[in-house]
Amino acid sequence: MKEKTLTIVNQIEQLEEMAKTLEALSDExxxxxxxxxxxxxxxxxxxxNIIFYGYKDKDEHKIIIRFSFDDKIIQIQIxxxxxxxxxxxxxxxxxxxSIENRxxxxxxxxxxxxxxNSIAYERTNNKNILTLTKNIx
Amino acid sequence: MExxxxxxGNFLVINLIGRVDTSNYTELEKKIIExxxxxxxxxxxxxxxxxxxxxxxxxxxxxxxxxxxxIGGKFHLCxxxxxxxxxxxxxxxxxxxxxxNTIDEAAK
Numbered sequence: 746m747k748e749k750t751l752t753i754v755n756q757i758e759q760l761e762e763m764a765k766t767l768e769a770l771s772d773e774x775x776x777x778x779x780x781x782x783x784x785x786x787x788x789x790x791x792x793x794n795i796i797f798y799g800y801k802d803k804d805e806h807k808i809i810i811r812f813s814f815d816d817k818i819i820q821i822q823i824x825x826x827x828x829x830x831x832x833x834x835x836x837x838x839x840x841x842x843s844i845e846n847r848x849x850x851x852x853x854x855x856x857x858x859x860x861x862n863s864i865a866y867e868r869t870n871n872k873n874i875l876t877l878t879k880n881i882x
Numbered sequence: 883m884e885x886x887x888x889x890x891g892n893f894l895v896i897n898l899i900g901r902v903d904t905s906n907y908t909e910l911e912k913k914i915i916e917x918x919x920x921x922x923x924x925x926x927x928x929x930x931x932x933x934x935x936x937x938x939x940x941x942x943x944x945x946x947x948x949x950x951x952x953i954g955g956k957f958h959l960c961x962x963x964x965x966x967x968x969x970x971x972x973x974x975x976x977x978x979x980x981x982x983n984t985i986d987e988a989a990k
Contacts, residue, residue, distance in 0.1 A: 779965045793904045840974025852937040859972045
């Protein structure tokens with residue numbers, strides 16, 4: 746089992762650090778770049794939600810992202826101390842609306858659901874722990 | 883992200899280069915609004931050098947499509963890579979955007 750942990754803080758500029766880590770893991774673990782770009786998108790949507798909507802104060806908070814890979818399944822776990830948020834309970838956007846009526850939000854969690862194979866959420870010790878898996882064909 | 887634009891007939895072609903994400907989408911938003919407010923009614927966004935776009939970028943494109951559609955203009959996209967096309971499909975954007983394989987087809 747290969748493992749890697751990335752700790753970032755709640756600043757949007759940290760997305761670049763995340764992208765670099767995924768790019769490096771693509772090389773080190775020999776995972777196709779297309780899959781890593783999908784996972785980059787999934788992580789960006791989740792981490793952006795945490796940074797923008799998760800904190801009531803203006804303090805610095807850590808967001809811990811743990812990656813593991815067993816040659817078939819990549820698992821990603823995100824741990825944060827933001828307010829309780831279970832993405833599994835978020836409502837689905839209407840993706841069949843006309844141009845005029847199409848809403849500009851709500852797509853992020855939809856991408857997370859569609860681009861992963863499993864999602865599990867738990868709230869423990871005032872932390873959100875979200876565990877995602879992606880099968881590598 | 884880098885952005886380069888040029889005229890092709892009546893169309894303004896915007897080459898999007900690199901990555902559009904939550905840390906830089908406002909630059910794209912600002913530029914596109916400038917073009918539309920400056921009178922451009924026919925725009926092609928060329929994705930051939932774009933490797934990554936998240937929902938922030940999609941929101942900008944949807945805003946631009948709505949703005950241009952409202953004034954009777956054209957907002958075309960071309961040369962999307964497979965992984966970005968997948969995102970468009972998941973978002974249900976393939977049914978509302980006009981997507982072409984090449985700049986030539988998009989700027990007709």
